[in-house]
Amino acid sequence: MLLDSHAHLLSLEDPEGAVSRAAAEGVGKIVSIGTGIESSLATIEFSRKYRGVYVSVGIHPHSASSFSEQAVREIEGMLEDSKVVALGETGLDYHYMNSSREDQIQSFEAHMTLARSHSLPFVVHVRNADEELLSMLRRSDLSSQPGVIHCFSGNYETAKKYLDLGFFISFSGIATFKRAEEVRDAAAKIPIERLLYETDSPYLAPVPKRGKPNEPCNVVYVARLISQIRGLPLEEFTSIVFENMTELFPKISKDRDGLI
Ligand SMILES: [Zn+2]
Ligand SMILES: [Zn+2]
Numbered sequence: 001m002l003l004d005s006h007a008h009l010l011s012l013e014d015p016e017g018a019v020s021r022a023a024a025e026g027v028g029k030i031v032s033i034g035t036g037i038e039s040s041l042a043t044i045e046f047s048r049k050y051r052g053v054y055v056s057v058g059i060h061p062h063s064a065s066s067f068s069e070q071a072v073r074e075i076e077g078m079l080e081d082s083k084v085v086a087l088g089e090t091g092l093d094y095h096y097m098n099s100s101r102e103d104q105i106q107s108f109e110a111h112m113t114l115a116r117s118h119s120l121p122f123v124v125h126v127r128n129a130d131e132e133l134l135s136m137l138r139r140s141d142l143s144s145q146p147g148v149i150h151c152f153s154g155n156y157e158t159a160k161k162y163l164d165l166g167f168f169i170s171f172s173g174i175a176t177f178k179r180a181e182e183v184r185d186a187a188a189k190i191p192i193e194r195l196l197y198e199t200d201s202p203y204l205a206p207v208p209k210r211g212k213p214n215e216p217c218n219v220v221y222v223a224r225l226i227s228q229i230r231g232l233p234l235e236e237f238t239s240i241v242f243e244n245m246t247e248l249f250p251k252i253s254k255d256r257d258g259l260i
Contacts (some may be wrong), residue, residue: 001028001256002223002238003245004216005170006089006123006150006198008033009053010043012215018201019050022216023259028052029245029252030216030259033089033123035060037074047083052259054252056086056123059107064099067107072114079118085249087115088123089150095127108136115145121248122147124167130158137165148248151200155182156189163194168248170196173206173214176225188229192240196248197222 002025009015009032022030029052034040040057047053057078059067078084090111092104099107115122124147126133148168152159159169169190175183187195197219199206205214206221227237246254 001242001258002026002219003029003197003242004199004201004219005031005148005196005245006033006172007031007201007216008035008039008203009201009216010039010046012202013213015046016049018215018217019053019259022219023052025217025220027216027219028256028258029054029242031056031085031123031249031252034058035089036063036066037071040075040078044078044081044083050260051257053083054085054249055081055083056088057084058088058090058111058123060089061091061093061104061107061125062096062098064103064107067103067110072110075111076114076118079114079120082251084120085251086121086123087111087118088147089125090122091125092129092133093125093127094129094132105132105136108133109140112136112140115147116140119145120251121145124149125151127153130154130161134161134165146248148196150198151204152186153180153183154186156186159186159190163190168194168196168244170198171222171226172198172200173204173210173218173222176207176221177210178207184225184229187226192230193244193247195226196241196244197226 034057151172201214227234
């Protein structure tokens with residue numbers, strides 16, 4: 001059974017069709033990621049139609065300027081829902097800087113606090129901000145709340161720093177790009193029990209689908225490539241990663257009944 005640990009289903013043109021196509025490809029679980037209050041609420045509603053669609057709720061670092069105390073209370077109100085398995089995506093993006101550094105830090109800290117008080121894992125987005133993110137993580141005691149660095153695009157040395165803090169590392173279509181040798185090297189070397197994979201749909205379509213909107217059925221290209229890098233048959237690889245996913249996100253059912 002394939003999975004997609006990170007997709008934005010409601011950013012797709014045809015979310016229902018995308019879920020059907022993913023199911024037909026053998027994808028059994030999708031974690032669909034909210035990027036703000038409205039998108040988180042809408043994603044929860046959408047997830048109710050599908051057995052294997054789960055939700056992470058939070059405010060994307062790009063939108064961190066919309067962060068407020070009221071937003072924290074609204075997110076907190078969603079956390080007991082049976083379909084909500086994580087907080088995020090949250091983190092720091094100093095590449096685009098769509099929100100100020102101060103707003104991103106404040107929002108990320110609030111997500112970390114919620115993760116800790118609700119014993120939920122959190123989904124972290126980081127771009128051009130590893131050092132600051134790492135020092136924030138080191139200052140906070142998160143040992144009992146593991147998280148995932150999604151769409152990992154760094155090298156093994158950087159991955160190691162997150163692994164040392166108990167994080168999982170999730171690889172996207174970036175790993176299939178020609179110039180991503182360092183990312184593939186990290187995918188080859190990290191402990192397999194900390195590895196996940198994802199599409200980040202509708203972004204980052206993997207080779208050979210580049211240039212088109214991405215969707216969860218394409219996760220097979222990412223999974224196949226990483227299974228080859230790891231020297232494992234695809235079925236064995238996907239079965240290991242399935243276990244990893246249910247360890248990171250304990251609210252996801254361990255059943256293998258499929259997506260729909
Ligand atoms: Zn992201
Ligand atoms: Zn994302």
